[in-house]
Amino acid sequence: MPDRTAPHISPFSSPDASDEALATSWYTTEEVAQLLKRDPSTLRRWRTARPPQGPPFVQLSQRAVMYSALDLQQWLVSRRIDPAQAA
Template identity: 55%
Template structure:
């Protein structure tokens, strides 16, 4: 009988090898309060970066999702010609 593994045959999913942040870790990285992330998550519709509810009290953020979200919210000023 085989035991369960996260990745089969040595092939690891980018999702599982990606860095994950807790609410407090991501808040520190973004230099916002953790309550800001909680407010974004509970807004209707939800705002902020995508998140995964691991359990009722554990929320995780993928570094890849956060990076994509930050890029999508970038403002690039245009110079007048």
């Protein structure tokens, strides 16, 4: 069984975080929703939108979905807007 005790991930995590820990960390919809401070229904809505929205996910079965910590971190970084750069 995979280790589900993953490091805390936030948009403010340092870029030198262990790549190995991120590559082996997987989260459920509920865990990602908690990290993003969103309701799990928001992630479900993003997944079922056409085209799909939100962070990349792995559909294990019709009811089981997992999110890679590395994908989640990359998705957050890709959505970052620096006001100084946007001006």
